[in-house]
Amino acid sequence: MIRLEGVTKHYGDTRAVDNLSFSGAEGEVCVLIGPSGCGKTTTLRMINRLIEPTSGQIFVNGQDISQVRPEKLRQSIGYAIQSVGLFPHMTVGANISVVPELLHWEKERIAKRVEELLVLVGLEPEEYTGKYPNQLSGGEAQRIGVARALSADPPILLMDEPFGAVDPLTRERLQVQFMDIQKKLRKTIILVTHDLDEAIRLADRIAIMASGRLVQYDTPEAILSKPADKFVHDFIGTDRALKRLSRIGIEKFVKAPPSVSLDASMEEVQQVCEQCRWVWVVDKDKCLIGWIDRSNLAEAASVAEAVVAVDRDAIAITSGATLKEALSRMLSQGMNNIPVIDNRGRITGEITLGDIEVATKETEV
Amino acid sequence: MRFLFPQESQVAHPRASLLVLVWEHIRLVAISSTITIIIGVPVGIWVTRTSGKDFLPIVTALTSFGQTFPPVAVLALAVPMLGFGLLPTVVALFLYGLLPVVRNTIAGLQAVPDNLLDAAHGMGMSQMQTLFRVEIPLSARVILAGIRISVIINIGTAMIGAVIGAGGLGSPIIAGLVQDNVAYILEGSVPAALLAVLADQFLGNVEETFAYSEGLNSLSLRS
Numbered sequence: 300m301i302r303l304e305g306v307t308k309h310y311g312d313t314r315a316v317d318n319l320s321f322s323g324a325e326g327e328v329c330v331l332i333g334p335s336g337c338g339k340t341t342t343l344r345m346i347n348r349l350i351e352p353t354s355g356q357i358f359v360n361g362q363d364i365s366q367v368r369p370e371k372l373r374q375s376i377g378y379a380i381q382s383v384g385l386f387p388h389m390t391v392g393a394n395i396s397v398v399p400e401l402l403h404w405e406k407e408r409i410a411k412r413v414e415e416l417l418v419l420v421g422l423e424p425e426e427y428t429g430k431y432p433n434q435l436s437g438g439e440a441q442r443i444g445v446a447r448a449l450s451a452d453p454p455i456l457l458m459d460e461p462f463g464a465v466d467p468l469t470r471e472r473l474q475v476q477f478m479d480i481q482k483k484l485r486k487t488i489i490l491v492t493h494d495l496d497e498a499i500r501l502a503d504r505i506a507i508m509a510s511g512r513l514v515q516y517d518t519p520e521a522i523l524s525k526p527a528d529k530f531v532h533d534f535i536g537t538d539r540a541l542k543r544l545s546r547i548g549i550e551k552f553v554k555a556p557p558s559v560s561l562d563a564s565m566e567e568v569q570q571v572c573e574q575c576r577w578v579w580v581v582d583k584d585k586c587l588i589g590w591i592d593r594s595n596l597a598e599a600a601s602v603a604e605a606v607v608a609v610d611r612d613a614i615a616i617t618s619g620a621t622l623k624e625a626l627s628r629m630l631s632q633g634m635n636n637i638p639v640i641d642n643r644g645r646i647t648g649e650i651t652l653g654d655i656e657v658a659t660k661e662t663e664v
Numbered sequence: 665m666r667f668l669f670p671q672e673s674q675v676a677h678p679r680a681s682l683l684v685l686v687w688e689h690i691r692l693v694a695i696s697s698t699i700t701i702i703i704g705v706p707v708g709i710w711v712t713r714t715s716g717k718d719f720l721p722i723v724t725a726l727t728s729f730g731q732t733f734p735p736v737a738v739l740a741l742a743v744p745m746l747g748f749g750l751l752p753t754v755v756a757l758f759l760y761g762l763l764p765v766v767r768n769t770i771a772g773l774q775a776v777p778d779n780l781l782d783a784a785h786g787m788g789m790s791q792m793q794t795l796f797r798v799e800i801p802l803s804a805r806v807i808l809a810g811i812r813i814s815v816i817i818n819i820g821t822a823m824i825g826a827v828i829g830a831g832g833l834g835s836p837i838i839a840g841l842v843q844d845n846v847a848y849i850l851e852g853s854v855p856a857a858l859l860a861v862l863a864d865q866f867l868g869n870v871e872e873t874f875a876y877s878e879g880l881n882s883l884s885l886r887s
Contacts, residue, residue, distance in 0.1 A: 349786060374788030384783030388801045388874075397797075398787050447787075457786075 300325040300487040301346060301455065306355030308341055308511075315341045317511035318355070323504075325454075326485040330498040333508035334534075339491045342508070343457050346489060347373045359455065374398055377448035377486070381460035383440045385432040391417075391443050392428035398451040416446040419480060438469040445477070449484070458490040462497065474500055475619045495535060499523070500545050500621070507531055519546055540659060545623035547658055553618070553639050553648035561588065561603065568602055579638055579646055580606050586644040587611050615640040618647060622658055625650050680835070686855055689832035692750065692822045693859075696757035697815050704762050704814075705807060708769025709795070720770070727766045730759040735821050739828055753825035760821055761814035768810025772803025805874040812867035819860045823852070833859075 302322040308315045316338040323329040331339040344350040346357060348369040357364050364372055385394050392413050399409045417424040420442040432440060441462060448456055462470045462477070474497065481488065481501075492498055498505050499519045506516045507530075515527035523539050523546075526532040535542065558579040559568050571578050572593040580589045580602075589608040599605035615638045616628055628637050629652055636651040680688075704727075710716035711723045735756040742752035776799050784794040800807075826834025833852040840848025 347786060349782070370788045370790050372788075373786055378783070378786035380779060380783060380786070382777075382779035384777075384779040386780060386783075386798055386802075397789070401788055401793070 300360060301329075301489065302358040303342070303346075304356045304358070306342070306345060306352045306357060308338070308345065308350065309353045314511045316345070316352070319508075319511070319513055320355075321506055321513055321516050323487055323489055325487050327503040328481060328488045328490060328501055329504045329506060330502035331489065331491045331506050331508060332493065332495065332498045333514075335493060336510075337508040338511040339508050340459055343459055343489055343491050347376045347378060347457055349373075370401075374401055374451065375453050375455070377450075377453040377456040379444050379448040379456070379458045379461045381463040383432075383444040383464070385435075385440055385443060385447070387432050389431075390428065391430050391432070391435070394432070394443060395447045395450050397447065402451055404451075412450060412452075416449055419449070419483075420446045421476060422446075437465045438473060441465055441469075441473055442476070445480075449486075454487060456486045456488045456490075458488060460492055461490065463492070463494075470497075471624075475617070477501065479619065496542065496545060499542050507534060541623060541626075544626060544655070544659065545621045547622045549616070549620050549622055549625050549639065549650050550618060552622070552650050552654040552658060554650070554654075556638060556646055556649040558646055559591070559602075561606070563602055565596075565602060568605075569596060572596060579649070581646055584643075585646060587615060587638055587640055587646045611640065611644055614638065615646075616650075617642065622655050626652075626655050629655075680831070682851065682855065685831070685833050685835060685852070686859070688830075689819070689822055689834075689856065689859065692753060692757070692825055692830060692832050693815065693818045695750070696754045696822070697761060697811070697818055699754065699758050700761045700765055700814055700818075701811055703758075704765030704810075705769050708766045708807075709773065709800075712770055712773040713791070723766065724770070727763040731763040733759065735760050735824055736827075739824060743828055748829045750825075750830050752828060753822070753830040756824070757818050757821055761818045764810040764813040764817070765807075766810075768813075769803070769807050772806030772810075773799055775806065776802045801874070805871050808867065808871045808874065812864060812871065815863050815867060816860050819856060819863060823856065 300323055304320050306319045307317055319338075319342060321329075331342060333339050341350055345352050346359070346364070348364060348367075351365075359367075359372070359376070385391075386397075389397075392410075395413045395416055396409045399412060404412070413428060414424040417427055422439065422442060427435075427439075427443075432443070435443065441464070445458075445461060448458070462473045465473065478501065490501065502519050504516065505519055505522050507514045507522065507527075509530055515522055515531050517525075517527075520543070522531065523535060523543050526535060556579050557571055557575050557577075558581050559571055561580055561582050568578065568591060572591070575593075577590050577592045579587060580591055582588050587609070588611070589606040591602070591605045592607065595605045595607070614628070614632050614634065616625055618639055618641060620639075625637065629635065635653075636649050638646050639648040639650060641647050707723060711720040738756035738759055739752055742755050746752040746755065780798055780802070781794060784798045789797065822830075822832055823834035823837060825832050826838050833856045835852065836848040837852035840846065840850075840852065
């Protein structure tokens with residue numbers, strides 16, 4: 300889908316990109332990563348001709364892009380940048396409509412597309428279409444930026460640190476959402492980042508660059524288990540095992556949770572508690588509200604009294620999370636098992652520290 | 665007016681009624697400001713494009729020179745070439761009002777954050793589309809402020825037009841100075857001051873409709 304052949308970019312005497320060749324496969328996320336100044340952003344910007352290479356060729360869909368008018372090329376490639384670059388004088392709706400308007404889409408089609416995209420990135424269309432960028436939070440702005448990049452449904456997306464300018468918690472949410480969207484849309488994505496965890500998490504393939512050269516180009520698993528040289532080895536650091544956990548989703552390890560309803564009788568609760576030390580307590584909508592420890596049960600007069608209330612968002616993780624997140628949540632909460640909830644707060648399962656140990660052993664290379 | 669200046673034989677300029685003087689004045693300012701805008705804004709745009717970048721220093725220098733040159737001196741030089749009346753006055757006012765317009769156009773366009781231009785180009789806007797859809801809307805407020813300053817300056821400076829017969833509110837002032845008649849001077853200066861205040865208010869309101877560019881800096885920092 301995207302192929303670079305011997306691409307070189309000189310700025311005076313410095314070689315920003317040096318004889319770079321690689322290709323991004325259709326429907327895959329290819330992450331360019333490396334220390335600052337390694338040429339990753341230059342590489343990205345050459346793909347949509349914001350920068351012209353000194354030598355070498357770039358092919359998109361088999362076509363040499365130097366033969367395509369830059370404006371036309373860019374309209375067919377989604378582009379999202381770290382600073383988002385939403386136009387402050389346009390509403391969210393107008394910002395998303397820019398490329399469809401350049402392509403002369405009909406008004407109704409554009410309006411429909413804006414709504415579709417806002418839903419896709421999880422923002423209420425009615426609330427957000429008319430807002431101005433200065434009324435958005437950093438995370439919302441980034442999501443609009445992604446929506447705008449997707450506006451004309453381009454098969455290819457170029458993203459330059461698209462989740463760089465937000466706090467870590469928001470970044471994590473955006474990454475999860477990004478993966479959900481990518482699962483649905485299967486775009487060919489080239490993403491630039493300097494955050495290795497982000498790369499490992501999002502990439503189908505990682506291209507590690509150093510001073511304009513490609514050092515290793517492989518799947519995250521392969522890079523973690525077989526670093527090509529000392530540079531890559533040092534770059535990925537010493538916590539490789541931990542990083543590998545972030546490649547593994549929890550869904551395989553989630554077990555049915557022992558849970559009781561808040562209005563259950565004491566007998567029912569005791570029955571469930573015979574098998575395990577504690578049970579999760581849910582309300583009538585199956586939303587998690589707390590747990591009951593078996594030892595508390597004897598002293599309590601009613602079920603309600605025995606319940607230890609919890610902050611759902613603080614202890615539970617969502618089903619799209621990775622083992623690494625589950626582990627860090629367990630460590631921070633001091634718990635050996637944590638509940639898994641869906642986006643409405645309903646408990647769908649639980650995951651235990653033992654599961655993570657098993658997973659680490661299984662994937663050991 | 666009579667009660668203020670009982671000793672004067674006449675309290676109103678005899679050549680024309682106040683309304684006519686105001687009209688002449690507005691016409692003078694309107695013509696010169698229109699030419700200033702028509703030439704100043706495109707010049708400001710041109711020198712911020714790749715094609716005109718090399719001319720940025722010289723244009724800045726020339727427009728500054730235009731303003732340091734006293735309008736009266738321009739009149740003195742222009743009269744032999746262009747004769748008396750409206751034309752030389754318009755030339756003088758045009759040169760004098762050019763600087764704020766050109767300078768603010770340049771400043772406004774240069775203040776558009778690079779990341780927005782990057783986004784615009786990256787989405788496939790042409791240079792022209794970027795200019796009209798992104799750069800001009802975002803710098804409109806600064807450009808309009810330059811136009812406002814230019815117009816206000818011209819309302820004051822247009823007084824000198826009367827010296828060479830261009831009419832306007834300068835006529836009673838000059839007559840008042842010659843005849844030592846304070847009433848005449850006030851007849852010219854008070855309406856001119858009011859005009860300036862009104863123009864300032866009106867153009868200020870127009871600027872306000874482009875207020876979104878105010879949050880530009882904080883915005884580009886945050887997102």
